[in-house]
Amino acid sequence: MVKQTIQIFARVKPPVRKHQQGIYSIDEDEKLIPSLEIILPRDLADGFVNNKRESYKFKFQRIFDQDANQETIFENIAKPVAGSVLAGYNGTIFAYGQTGSGKTFTITGGAERYSDRGIIPRTLSYIFEQLQKDSSRMYTTHISYLEIYNECGYDLLDPRHEASSLDDLPKVTILEDPDQNIHLKNLTLHQATTEEEALNLLFLGDTNRMIAEVINFSLKEPGSATVRHRVAKTGVGEAKYINLSLHYLEQVIIALSEKHRSHIPYRNSMMTSVLRDSLGGNCMTTMIATLSLEKRNLDESISTCRFAQRVALIKNEAILNEEIDPRLVIKRLQKEIQELKDELAMVTGEQRTEALTEAELFQLEKLITSFLEDQDPESRLEVGADMRKVQHCFHHLKKLLNDKKILGNNTVSSESKDQDCQEPLKEEEYRKLRDILKQRDNEISILSEVRTNQRGRHVA
Numbered sequence: 001m002v003k004q005t006i007q008i009f010a011r012v013k014p015p016v017r018k019h020q021q022g023i024y025s026i027d028e029d030e031k032l033i034p035s036l037e038i039i040l041p042r043d044l045a046d047g048f049v050n051n052k053r054e055s056y057k058f059k060f061q062r063i064f065d066q067d068a069n070q071e072t073i074f075e076n077i078a079k080p081v082a083g084s085v086l087a088g089y090n091g092t093i094f095a096y097g098q099t100g101s102g103k104t105f106t107i108t109g110g111a112e113r114y115s116d117r118g119i120i121p122r123t124l125s126y127i128f129e130q131l132q133k134d135s136s137r138m139y140t141t142h143i144s145y146l147e148i149y150n151e152c153g154y155d156l157l158d159p160r161h162e163a164s165s166l167d168d169l170p171k172v173t174i175l176e177d178p179d180q181n182i183h184l185k186n187l188t189l190h191q192a193t194t195e196e197e198a199l200n201l202l203f204l205g206d207t208n209r210m211i212a213e214v215i216n217f218s219l220k221e222p223g224s225a226t227v228r229h230r231v232a233k234t235g236v237g238e239a240k241y242i243n244l245s246l247h248y249l250e251q252v253i254i255a256l257s258e259k260h261r262s263h264i265p266y267r268n269s270m271m272t273s274v275l276r277d278s279l280g281g282n283c284m285t286t287m288i289a290t291l292s293l294e295k296r297n298l299d300e301s302i303s304t305c306r307f308a309q310r311v312a313l314i315k316n317e318a319i320l321n322e323e324i325d326p327r328l329v330i331k332r333l334q335k336e337i338q339e340l341k342d343e344l345a346m347v348t349g350e351q352r353t354e355a356l357t358e359a360e361l362f363q364l365e366k367l368i369t370s371f372l373e374d375q376d377p378e379s380r381l382e383v384g385a386d387m388r389k390v391q392h393c394f395h396h397l398k399k400l401l402n403d404k405k406i407l408g409n410n411t412v413s414s415e416s417k418d419q420d421c422q423e424p425l426k427e428e429e430y431r432k433l434r435d436i437l438k439q440r441d442n443e444i445s446i447l448s449e450v451r452t453n454q455r456g457r458h459v460a
């Protein structure tokens with residue numbers, strides 16, 4: 001289990017016009033925790049001189065200023081979350097900020113240049129690249145795309161519908177099981193085997209979302225989830241409409257950041273129910289506060305930063321997901337049944353007569369080899385309760401022993417030859433050899449004498 005608070009990052013959007021830029025500064029070196037200071041001029045606060053604070057300071061894990069590009073954002077914010085997801089944890093990245101502050105740009109990306117692509121396409125590329133590298137395991141990837149608008153969920157990837165408005169899309173509802181796990185009814189899961197397939201799904205969802213233009217939305221992908229929200233503004237400097245989902249999200253964040261609060265009102269809204277694990281639960285969660293620090297937006301930027309400071313207090317406990325694969329369980333149980341049958345056959349004296357297969361023989365011989373090579377005197381040769389296997393082991397060992405004997409003899413004779421060459425002969429051996437030589441000499445001279453006599457006789 002990994003205990004971690006929600007990581008908070010800030011990203012400052014470049015101003016549309018330079019002269020509209022508000023005053024702010026980023027201190028990167030403040031005891032290694034960077035801080036962002038926003039200066040709110042008195043006259044701007046309420047239109048007349050008052051007692052409002054001028055300087056507001058907020059701490060973030062890291063603050064990315066206007067010049068930070070999409071690659072930097074991905075590398076520093078999304079890649080670590082994607083890494084955790086690949087390691088088996090749940091991961092969530094969400095952007096939070098006022099309208100026009102760069103949530104879409106950060107999460108999805110800009111459409112103008114390839115280099116402007118955002119966190120989702122880059123994360124998909126990265127995940128598929130990593131999965132391809134790992135041939136030791138089997139992975140399956142599924143994508144779903146959920147939009148929440150006014151407390152209703154809509155499936156943006158439903159293949160049966162051509163949406164011209166949100167109501168054309170199937171409604172997704174929340175079901176809670178007895179263990180309080182949340183299930184999303186009607187949300188389709190689509191398998192993506194390649195990066196291209198995953199991107200096509202993303203584009204389909206984006207298209208459906210754009211067609212069904214909404215005020216508030218959220219999106220969630222299994223494994224890595226992203227939520228975005230929007231506060232619609234009707235006039236400069238005024239937040240006119242904070243929708244219900246956002247209000248409940250804030251309630252949950254407040255409850256979670258307060259000590260000793262036992263009840264967290266997740267159930268009040270669909271978004272907080274869906275994000276239950278991401279907020280204070282089993283997940284590695286990261287929030288990006290998107291800030292538009294133009295003079296007219298300073299108020300809202302300050303409230304975004306305040307929200308982020310509360311989020312930073314939320315502690316999550318991410319647990320490694322280890323689901324039991326039923327296919328593996330069946331395989332294990334089949335093996336266990338076979339072993340029990342073998343044992344029973346041995347105990348009851350009932351012998352199995354069919355011959356061992358090539359694969360079984362190969363496996364057995366491999367076992368014997370590693371048993372013989374094992375230096376541990378306690379090591380055991382485990383072949384199960386199958387007499388055919390036990391018999392085969394004996395035969396194989398016998399064969400190995402005979403082979404070794406033959407080899408052993410050859411080795412001894414060749415070794416002794418080597419010895420002849422290398423070591424000086426001992427006196428005793430020398431004497432014996434001299435005697436043998438003498439004997440051979442005698443034999444040769446006797447033989448040659450016999451031959452000479454025979455030849456003489458022929459000549460005579």
Ligand SMILES: Nc1ncnc2c1ncn2[C@@H]1O[C@H](COP(=O)(O)OP(=O)(O)OP(=O)(O)O)[C@@H](O)[C@H]1O
Nearest residue numbers: 013014098099100101102103104105106110229230
């Ligand atoms: N870091 C950035 N660099 C360059 N342009 C940016 C950046 N962030 C945002 N923009 C541009 O600013 C505009 C508004 O950004 P975006 O649509 O991402 O905001 P938003 O927070 O998603 O807004 P809304 O809540 O209204 O959907 C877009 O034209 C976008 O391309």
